[in-house]
Amino acid sequence: MMRRMHVASAMVGALALLTLAGCTTDPSVTAPSDDAAATEEAEVEWFDQALFDKQDEERGVVPEGPDGQPYLQYINAEMVDTSEFASEGAKKGCFANASISNPWRQTGWITMNEQLKVLQESGAISELETRDAQDSDDTQIADIDYFINEGNCDFFVISPNSTAAMTPAVERACDTGKPVIVFDRGVQTDCPVTFIHPIGGFAWGIDSANFLIDNLEEGDKVVALRILPGVDVLEQRWAAAEKLFGEAKIDAVDYFTGADPVEIKKIISDELAKGDVKGIWMDAGDGAVAAIEAFEDAGVDYPVMTGEDELSFLRKWKDTGLTGLGTVYSNFQWRTPLLAAQKIFAGEEVPKEWVLPQSPVTSDDLDEYLAANEGMPDGHYAKFGGEDLPGYPTVWQERQIP
Structure with missing residues (x-):
């Protein structure tokens, strides 16, 4: 499969940001230096069919343990x-x-x-x-x-x-x-x-890519917004999505953004100037709102979009009525x-x-998660699973970092 990758200017210095919002990484290699990042990222083969198949199968397994x-x-x-x-x-x-x-x-x-x-x-x-x-x-x-x-x-x-x-x-x-x-x-x-x-990461990529494929047509353009190269769980998210987009003949182009909202808006604006963008794929939710605002600024229809269960994205998804999915780690x-x-x-x-x-958070349970997390800050994660703990909801609302 021919790979099209664009390294945005925000990539410079981005490797210092190994744990950005939603980038809950599982790196199997030490990240390369800034100077070598693009070269090394291009040399590594991130797709692993066996691990792809394992995680794809695990997506459908009913977990054991207490309800x-x-x-x-x-x-x-x-x-x-x-x-x-x-x-x-x-x-x-x-x-x-x-x-x-x-x-x-x-x-x-x-x-x-x-x-x-x-x-x-x-x-x-x-x-x-x-x-x-x-x-x-x-x-x-x-x-x-x-x-x-x-x-x-x-x-x-x-x-x-x-x-x-x-x-x-x-x-x-x-x-x-x-x-x-x-x-x-x-x-x-x-x-x-x-x-x-x-x-x-492969499970993330499968969930998100399949959602976009199911809601788009062959030949539609998807812009993939990626945080940074060289971190395996992020690379696996994109490797899975890229494989599935290729098989479905979706025209996907990807950019590294450093999760910089200004850079994200610029990327989307530039792509919209070239023609219709029907979908947005993200390897983490950080910056999702900036991507949506770029469509608003251009006065064009909202894309089909995958983000994360961070509340800033879920709330914007609800407010705009766009076709969305909140992928989860x-x-x-x-x-x-x-x-x-x-x-x-x-x-x-x-x-x-x-x-x-x-x-993931779907349109079927979006309202449920928004209601359950009412009053939580935008940087909170809807499926955090701490509702039965003693400080709920105050310590999360006030971001009482120990």
Whole structure:
């Protein structure tokens, strides 16, 4: 398939933004430098048919686990015995976090801390000492080594900044003999007790591309707005969509935007000046409103559009009446690591790879999610899954970042 890719000016410096809003990444490679970004991105083959097929199949699997608690559900799990860790008493956790540098991670961090309060009250966890790497591999490696050398951790939780760079540090944590729980982004080792994540980037790409294909005609133009190159879950989103667009003979052209609203408006305006744009595809929701406003500024019909479950997009979708889909990378996963720790110390089985459900917001349930999140700020994520936690809704409304 011939690939058409345009690197917008906002790409310069964008690789410093590895965790933008909605970019809940699972990178398998360290991102390239700014100078090498375009060259290296073009050299990597991101499409993986086996993983595409796996995630496509998982989209249709009814998850196991308790009803109404998606953060405890799992898909096609291989369960592992944790009886060796069974012990009584409240446990201290040590959390090496990549960052809280965007609304998606901030929403999850608030949710995790509310879940922590519940587990502290029940006597399962005493405290969660946390170090924030601020999107730096070197800082996170030092954070993990600090926890190891400190020697006061009963368990480790790690949300890696990047995959390859963080693998040795995760293995050192495993070598302590204490349970290690990895979530959101993976590492290149199977030593953690469990790796927790939603279905993945190919599932996102399949959901979003199929929606556009179903609502467009052969030959229609779609503009794909991408945050940055070289991050595998984002690349997988586009690799899946690009494959499906090609098969459906949709005319898709993609741009890297750095999630800059000004750049997004410029891209859309330039494309509209060339002719009709029937669809907008996004690999994350950040900047979705700017894309819609570009159509309004041009005085043309709204596109068929896929965004994310960030409320800014959902509200604009509702206000405009456009044909839309809110793709999801499940934010409620931030609860699961602490609940996994509780299970591990109780000696209960947990999934080795804990694949959480991941399903988009559709026109059928848009009103439901908007009503449920009334009063939440635009940067909040509708399917955050924390409605039963003690601080709901105030701490999310006020963005009380711990």
